[in-house]
Every structure is written in structure tokens, then in C-alpha cells.
Amino acid sequence: MKPYRMHLMLCTGTGCVSNKAFRIRQVLEETLVRHHLQDEIAVVPTGCNGFCAQGPVMVVQPDGIFYQMLTERDVAELVEEHFLKGRPVRRLMFTPSGEREPVPRMSDIGFFGKQRLVALRNRGLIDPEKIEDYIARDGYAALSKILTELTPEQVIEEVKQSGLRGRGGAGFPAGRKWESRRRAPGEPKYVVCNADEGDPGAFMDRSIIESDPHSVLEGMMIGAYAIGAGRGYVYIRHEYPLAVERLDIAIRQAREFGLLGTDILGRGFDFDIEIRRGAGAFVCGETTSLVASIEGQPPEPRQRPPRTTLWGKPVNINNVETWANVPVILLRGAAWFASIGTEKSKGTKVFSLVGKVRNTGLVEVPMGITIREVVFDIGGGLADGKRFKAIQTGGPSGGCIPASLQDLPIDYEQLTEAGSMMGSGGLIVMDESDCMVDVARYFLEFLTDESCGKCTACREGVPVMYRMLAEICEGRGNEGDLELLEELSQAVIDASLCGLGKSAPNPVLSTLRYFRDEYQAHIRDRCCPACVCKALFHYLIDADICNGCGACKKSCPHEAIEGQAKSVHRILQDQCTKCGACFDVCPKDAVTKNPNPIETREPREVNELVPA
Amino acid sequence: MVKLKPEDLASIRERMARTMSLREGKARAHVTVHLGTCGIAAGARNVMRVLMDLLEQRDAEDILLTTSGCAGLCSCEPMMTVEVKGQAPVKYIHLDEAKTVQIFESHVLAGKIVQEYALAVGSERVG
Helix, strand or coil: CCCCCEEEEEECCHHHHHCCHHHHHHHHHHHHHHCCCCCCEEEEEECCCCCHHHCCCEEEECCCEEECCCCHHHHHHHHHHHHHCCCCCHHHEECCCCCCCCECEHHHCHHHHCCCCCCCCCCCCCCCCCHHHHHHCCCCHHHHHHHHHCCHHHHHHHHHHHCCECCCCCCCEHHHHHHHHHHCCCCCEEEEEEECCCCCCCCHHHHHHHHCHHHHHHHHHHHHHHHCEEEEEEEEECCCHHHHHHHHHHHHHHHHCCCCEEEECCCCEEEEEEEEEECCCHHHHCHHHHHHHHCCCCCCCCCCCCCCEECCEEEEEEEHHHHHHHHHHHHHCHHHHHCCECCCCECEEEEEEEECECCCEEEEEECCCEHHHHHHHHCCCEHHHCCEEEEEECHHHCEEEEHHHCCCECCHHHHHHCCCCCCCCEEEEEECCCCHHHHHHHHHHHHHHHCCCCCHHHHHHHHHHHHHHHHHHCCCCCCCHHHHHHHHHHHHHHHCCCHHHHHCCHHHHHHHHHHHHHHHHHHHCCCCCCCCCHHHEEEEECCCCCCCCCHHHHHCCCCCEECCCCCCCEECCCCCCCCCHHHHHCCCCCEEEEECCCHHHCCCCCHHHCCC | CCCCCHHHHHHHHHHHHHHHHHHHCCCCEEEEEECCHHHHHHCHHHHHHHHHHHHHHHCCCCEEEEEECCCCCHHHCCCEEEEECCCCCEEECCCCHHHHHHHHHHHHHCCCCCHHHEEEECCCCCC
């Protein structure tokens, strides 16, 4: 094989692809040909690089130069200046907020510096559609090792010793789960990969599959050997087309190489994997609903115990990230894995960091890292210089942790104690302009839509809670609502069968725990302190700043702004629909959001204040 | 495709080692060809081609080949800089195919500087 002197590691994760990464790839390849560089320089499409906020991104190796926010117009300059003449293009490098000099090398960028990659060990380094790339990075070496050296019992012992816990939500120890399935009577046995990621704002599993599908397959193969399973399923949502495609390619390549099928690696182990696509119902992430869906039944949870079964036979279900961790544990040893993390939470965790931080993206950090480090050191702090208010973890089943607890180390126990949960790893950062009542309302609306309807408490209770929250946001809350919400929450927790119902009230309970004042302001004072709930705040034009340019008046679709040219304008509160058009267009930022009540904040007569 | 045996995995890894060391930026030696306009006009792209062929022939997996702009000594192009890990970089001037091959064999692979083509040892002070 002819070696290349330079590799252009172009991110083709979903985020960068939606910013035209595939088009950039095409233009890059064409431009390289035009300069006769196609035999010297390779374009390597990789999975998600993680720094989605700056996408499309590309890392140039061996120099390690990190380029960001690329467009097809940048390609010609990149090829001529950097790839041909070796002069990196500074204007396309990343400049951290508040600094003037760009940071050329990826390893020097703060966003990447604090991360520790285990599950994402191959991200940005391999082409996910080439099995040779995976093998070159020690792929399938763990499978080869266990098939030649270890008994299934020894594999289970190793996973137990590592302290690996399920990365999908509850955090059940993976080794203990495997052991119980190995001992469970019944043949054949199955392994399943739960890739039904449905939390709003979460894309960890999607990115792992898109960037390194073989790591998940190898994990499942090792699990199947340990448990004694002959068949595996990856349950993945149809809404993840790129992940499904790359997984499908990976499975076909693995079969071609004899890594799936019969007599794998000549060691007498038979195992194969199939993809099962889900229609995207949130409840399918719950294990008993997931197996029902694989069986072709409506996805409704079943009562446990007895243990979850697939077609009446033992099945072991783990989440994408859990499976992706398995090969490294077997290859590098339980002790190595257990040396990372905290006492009870070992290893690393992948998070999708979204919301009001500067550097949104996909990050993998050691367990025990503090919220502060994630938000400020990796996330680069809050965008627009706003104040950090809370972080939502664990998706709809999780909760909000206030900024006052930002030194909390992130692990399973600490998050649960703080009233939230690890969940699958969504982190939504919120600032002072986020209303916590509105956040709870949003999650309850999501859960109302996603309740499967089997248990009355969840089917009826969650919508009632949602309507109460909606009323509070509209300024029609009543004294006693909060107590009723708490009582309903308890009823939904007690009387729901599955984890979805049992955790549905969490967004309400955790916000009530830390932000009760904000609820009370909505109910008692008819005031939304964050100025989000439209009925509970109002826009004002600051008479000291307004220069009478008239931009707001022109933009107002309801003729709710009055004022002569070059004199201070005024919003007619009874006609204002709070669409925010004036707020967005004012060139002087004279339009402000103000919590109700209006009376005390109504400006003085304006025209007389204008200097002659 | 024939079914893989455990030893086949190792041979794929070996075959891919150069590709991966390049992506990970690991190298024993670093060769920089100065590809400014002056260098290109004097034939530096041919030097680059020769080096790439040599890398393939010798199956040298731990050598990085990069480019940089004009080194400031346009009259001496084509030029290249060879930096073996732990040693000072050496600049070579007035290169052609034969000189490039000789420098690659002697300095890059065997660690022995080719005095007669070398301009100087070391680089300018930066900053």
C-alpha cells in the first residue's frame, strides 16, 4: 500500500455533516487532484470529533493542526497554502473566547485537554467505514485474546473486577448482570445493544456508533462469549440514518472477515448480529419495552421480576457506551480501568454537552470530574457572558442541579443524591435567562407525548402535572399547586410499572427542590424572574438609551409601539404579544425584558425627557 | 475474503502501522521538504515524490514527511530539513533525486549526516 504523507481527518459526524462536511470532502478531493496531491495526501472521513460547536472541523495529521468552521470556499486556500506549501492557515484555526491568538494544535485546545478517551478511543483517528482502521488500533485484539486465553467465567470476573457499570441510566454493574444471564436456564441466549437514545439533547450513543461501530460490535461479541449467546441485536432508532448505515457496513465487514458467523477466528465460537430498527418511541429505551419491540409486539413495559427475556429466553441488554468500553477492559485489564474514576463509579463517561455553554459537543471525561470543570474548563464557560444557573443531567428522567453545587463530582451516587441521575449522559447547561418552571414544563410535555399509556398513573398523572405547569407558566397558578404537584409526583412514582413512569416526575421534583422560589414567584407574584413565560414578563424601551431610530416600530407586527422619529419610543403593553421582534432588532439594545408586575416599572412620560 | 485467524489480525495491524503512526503524530524522524514557490520552481515536488517512493519501498513506518514554506534561502532550493528524534535538525540544499536518495538512506534511516550536502546543523532562533 502506497503511504500518504498527510492525512486530513475530516469530521463526518452528524453535526458536521449537517454543516456540509460531505460537500467539503468532495471539494477537497477535487482540489487535491487539481494540484496532483491525491497520491500524497489522503482525506479520511471520521466520526464525531466532539467539538460540534465549531463544525465542520478537520484535524491535519501529522501536524495536529485543528481547523474549524470550514466552508467549501476555504478549501482552495487550505490546499495551496498548508497542504502544498506547509503554511498552516491561521484564520481557520480556533481562537478561544477572550483571546486574540489562535491555537493551532488540537492538543493545546482546552476543550480537548481535559478529556480522557476510553469509549471514544478511536474517535477522529479512524475511518468508521473501514474495518482495517479499527483493527490497526488494536481492534478485535481483545476478542482474539479472550477466545484463545480466557474462559467465559474469567471474562465475567474481569468485567466484574473492572467495576464497569451500565452507561444507559441506572448504572447496574455489568459483570453481575452478565453472570446472572450466564447462569440463567434456557437456550438460546441473546445479547442486545440498546441504541434507542431518546433524551432531548443527547447524542452520545449516536456518535459512538457513527465514529466507531466496531467497538460496539466487539463488545457484544465478548459479552456473547461470556454469557453463552449465539445471536445479538442492535436496537437502534430509524432517526439515526448515518449511524444505521455505518453499523450496517461494520456488520457486513465483520462477517466478511469471519469475525461474525461460525467458527470465529478459528476458535469454534459462533455468533452473529442483526440490526433492529425502532420507530423512535422513547419508551423503547426501557428494557422490557425494547425486547417487546424486537419481538414485534407493541412496545409496552412488562412487570419485573421475573427477569427480562427475549422470546422467553435469557437476554443480556447493555447500552452502546457500555459495550464500547468492554474491549478495552479485556485488553488493558480490569485494574487499569478501575484506576480511573471514583470509588464506586469507575472509568469514564461520555456526555453530550449542550445548552448555553460556548463549546457544545461530545466529551468524555473521567468519573469524578466536577460540574465546574465540565462547564468552564471544557465547555469554555457560558455563552454571552451570562451567569451559570443550573445543569440538567440525565434527560427527562433526570433533574436540574443548581450552580451552587458546581463543585459536585460527577458520579452515579453523587448525582442521585443531588436529586438527579447519571442517565445516559445528556448535560444541558442553563443560564440566568432560563426559567426553571418552563424547563420542567418542557420535559413534562415531552413525557406526556412519550408515555406508552399502559399504567394509569403515568398516562393520566403526567398530563395533569404538565397542564398544571403550563397554567403556572401562563400566570394562572394557584396557592397549593406546588403541594399538589408533589403529591401527584409521588403517586406517579408509586403506581408506574417502568423506569420511565417512575422517573417522570423528576424534572418537577428537582426544580422544586432547588428553585421553589421561582415557582412561588410565578404563582404568588405572577412574575417570571427569568423573563421566559410570556404572560409573566414584559418588554420596555429604556428612555435613556432609545435614540428614536424607529427600527422597533417598523418591526412590530401588532403596531404596539408608538413614538415619533428621533424621540423616545414606547411599547403599548395591552397590544404587545411579546413576540420579541423589537428586542431582536434594536441596534442600541434599548429594549429590555422585565419581570412583572408592570405597574412599578412603567416608565415616565417619555417625550418630555428627550433633550431639545 | 478468507476468514481471519488471530495471527491475521496482527499482520493487518503491522500493515497499517505507518498509517496509524502518522495519524497519531508518532515518529522517529521528521523530514520537511521546503515547498515554497521557489522550492517548487526548483523541483522540490520531485524531491517529495522521491521521498514518498522511498518510504514505500523501505516500508519505513516511523518517519514523518511534511512540508513547509520557503526557508529563506531561495538560491539554494530545493531544500529539506531532516530531524532525527533527539538530535538537532539538519538542512540540506541543492537537492536532486540522487542526493535525496543518499540523504534518506544515510541520515534518515541510518542516522549518519551527509556532510557534503548539508548547509548547517540547527535552525534559526525563533522569537
